[in-house]
Amino acid sequence: MKYRYSAASGQLNVDGRYTKRPVVEVEISKGTQARKFLALIDSGADQIIMPAAIAEVLGIDATKCPSRTVMGVSMEGVEGFVDTLTFHIEHQASSFTAPVIFIETDVPVLLGRENFFDRYRIKFEQDHDTFEITPPPKR
Amino acid sequence: MKANTREYPRDLSELLDASHENKWVAIASDYSRVIAAAETLRQLFRMVSDHTAVFYRVLPRGVSFAPLAAWKDEV
Numbered sequence: 072m073k074y075r076y077s078a079a080s081g082q083l084n085v086d087g088r089y090t091k092r093p094v095v096e097v098e099i100s101k102g103t104q105a106r107k108f109l110a111l112i113d114s115g116a117d118q119i120i121m122p123a124a125i126a127e128v129l130g131i132d133a134t135k136c137p138s139r140t141v142m143g144v145s146m147e148g149v150e151g152f153v154d155t156l157t158f159h160i161e162h163q164a165s166s167f168t169a170p171v172i173f174i175e176t177d178v179p180v181l182l183g184r185e186n187f188f189d190r191y192r193i194k195f196e197q198d199h200d201t202f203e204i205t206p207p208p209k210r
Numbered sequence: 211m212k213a214n215t216r217e218y219p220r221d222l223s224e225l226l227d228a229s230h231e232n233k234w235v236a237i238a239s240d241y242s243r244v245i246a247a248a249e250t251l252r253q254l255f256r257m258v259s260d261h262t263a264v265f266y267r268v269l270p271r272g273v274s275f276a277p278l279a280a281w282k283d284e285v
Contacts, residue, residue, distance in 0.1 A: 075221075077221065077222050078221055078222065078223045078272065079222045079223055079226050079268060081227075081228060081231070081271045083272070084270070085274075089223070092275075094266075096264060105261070106261065106265060107239070107262070107263065107264045107265065107266055108264065108265045108266065109237075109265070109266040111277065113277045115277060116277055120277075122251050124251040124252045124255060125249070125251070127252070127255075128255050131225065141240035142274070143277065144276045160253070170259070177250055177267060178253055178267070179266075179269070179277075180267075180285075182228050182275050
């Protein structure tokens, strides 16, 4: 399935063109609790990362979750915690589960590689403004 | 098996403006309007009871975004 890169008004590249990002709608759930987000596909992130506020609204008790430190381009560690959530990407037939690192920042939902890129073929085609998410062929 | 090549466009530029910059927004599920916006996601969750809403972090203008990369294992 092909998706178009998303643009937001006023966000410009260095060269003045609109900044377009590979953003996709995803329903994130834990048990009976679910919310929808526009998530940024991030091939540079080892895992899926999102704000701790999402854990709260899904009823996750952070004190019962293992901790994990996240480091970004600032090269400073941020403490987080890990739990497993279920994901359903829009226009995909199936759902998948993946570990998520929750951190106390208002970072966008980042769809990193573990259990996402493992389960889907992600093909970035920014030169013609699309990206593709396809389940791997059955063997 | 023939690949499904249908494309799903999503242009947020007509939905979001400068007032949403650097905020979380809740968007109606049909992408027709912004339901609410807030400085933090916690605030927005308190404001929006519609569980079909789509939540999105609008990044600030004039900055380059380079996301995180987890690296340190403490599990």
